[in-house]
Amino acid sequence: MTSPSGSTPDEARDFLVRHPDIEAVDIVLTDANGIGRGKIVRRHELEAIYRNGRGFPISILGLDITGEDVHETGLIWDSGDGDLKAWPVPGTLVPVHGTSRAQVLMTMYHLDGRPMMSDPRHALARQLSRFSQRGLFPAGAFELEFFLLANDRDADGRVQPARAVLDGRASGKTEVYSVDHLHGMQPLFDDIYKAAEAQGVPAETVISEYAPGQYELTLNYRTDVMRAVDDLAMLKRLVRHQARRHGVTACFMAKPIEKYAGSGMHMHVSLRDGEGGNVFAETTPGKWSDNILHAIGGLSSTMAESMLVFAPHANSWRRFVSQSYAPIAPTWGVNNRSVALRIPESDARARRIEHRPSGVDANPYLVATTVIAGIGKGMDERLDPGPQTTGNGYETAMSSAMPADWRSAIEAASASAFLKDALGEEMHRTFTAIKRAEYFRVARTVSEVDYHLYLHEV
Secondary structure, eight states: OOTTTOOOOHHHHHHHOOOOTOEEEEEEEOTTSSSEEEEEEGGGHHHHHHHHHHEEEEESSSSSTTBBBBBSSSSGGGGTTTTEEEEOOTTTTTEEETTTTEEEEEEEOOOTSOTTTHHHHHHHHHHHHHHTTTTTTTEEEEEEEEEEOOSOOOOOOOOOOOOOTTTTTOSSSOOOOOOOHTTHHHHHHHHHHHHHHHTTTOOOEEEEOTTTTEEEEOOOOBSSSHHHHHHHHHHHHHHHHHHTTTTOOOEEEESSSSSSSOOOOOOEEEEOOOTTTTTTSSSSSTTTOHHHHHHHHHHHHHHHHHHHHHHHHHHHGGGGOTTTTOOOOSSSESSSSTTTTEEEEEOGGGGEEEEEOBTSOOOOHHHHHHHHHHHHHHHHHHOOSSOOOOOOHHHHHOOOSSSSSSHHHHHHHHHHHHHHHHHHHHHHHHHHHHHHHHHEEEHHHOHHHHHHTTTTTT
């Protein structure tokens, strides 16, 4: 059958001709948690995948964070765990720097070619289709914050920042914006940039962030949000791979070290019309456009019920601490990093919203889907965002407007008509079932904290 993803065997043939050194290919499908699951195939198998697709069990989209089946998704024995067809995503077949391998992103379809709607990529495609029918086209980019950690723990069993790969120098300081500190990781970042260039991922500025061992990489703005999300997914994979090759661990937990700032995944987003104009740009100097204000209104009004998408794991909720650069309320402001929705300082032509709640552990496909749906709701219903926050937003934030913890977020997301419509009923059921299963896994686990607090005291 013709590939429903739009991929063609010519793409595979041309790639293999241009890369005679490639011996194997990672075929990667993104699940509800943003984890890349799939197979490694040999070079001679690639063209057949572009011609016929590749069978994957339906259960691959119903797994929890550990890779265990979540039966409540309805994707396991309810369907006999039969095979569906995964097809290559056009334009994502790329070499993996420093190896004889390549990778290609995959997306799942039913055997008759219908999109399998528990695939997060299809959830985003559905929202983008809704906007395109209105003559609007979301554009955007992500910021990627992460830690580089040593492979071994410290004397207390805690994770610790990696030593510089250049000369082994250790640092336990928050060397935010230190260029000299970055030089210690130069060999690793050189390989990250080479890997990104080979894959067409527009990785740009790197900084030393606000914690020991924490860094941020930015991505260039894309006029196609789907490509922006693919960029982020591919960047996370290549950072993890190159870090491992240099003997350190790239950590994408939201809060790996309790006394320091966590890692966010800020999404910058705007809307283009059919002529490429930015509909968020103000037409009257000094007066925000109705479009951007209504978009912010939609994002703020839906934030509480959407927080499970932005903070999907138990660890995610440790990031939300006052004066930590992580937002604690659905506030908005201009050129202000203490709010959840920020209008950055820019020329009007580049006017955009910076959506700041998401941790780096979130699934970027679901984040983008939910953000775009919130923008659409705000514009459709002409929602008022309320007064902007000025000064220290943490002092005026009403944290009670947000879920208090992971369990509250699961309950809010499960009951949300907005989120069900945003993700699609099937993706919503899959995602919330997986999160509920993971919650109970964590809740029944006896941790070291339990022993520390109670072993000799109760």
